[in-house]
Amino acid sequence: MLRIGLLLLVLPILALMGAYFVELGDVRECLLVQDGHWDYLAGTCRDTPQPFVPWIDRHPWLVNGGMLASLAGLACCMVGLYVKRR
Numbered sequence: 001m002l003r004i005g006l007l008l009l010v011l012p013i014l015a016l017m018g019a020y021f022v023e024l025g026d027v028r029e030c031l032l033v034q035d036g037h038w039d040y041l042a043g044t045c046r047d048t049p050q051p052f053v054p055w056i057d058r059h060p061w062l063v064n065g066g067m068l069a070s071l072a073g074l075a076c077c078m079v080g081l082y083v084k085r086r
Contacts (some may be wrong), residue, residue, distance in 0.1 A: 002080030008073025012066035019062065020055060 027038045030045035039046045040053040056063050 005076025012069040016066045
């Protein structure tokens, strides 16, 4: 139970960070290399300024699902630490 809990606690956070930093790399390339403006909704580089849309608004299922999986992992870790081994 403890191993499953640790996996559920850590893996969703790493997946969220990975997805976020992949997109951040694309945004930085658009701004610095191509000298454009990032369209957050379309995920493309544009010539005209675009409004900022937060990551939670663009990927709510990914963020909320990852946080719920981490919370379930925390609960499994607590149960795994509380129950004695046989």
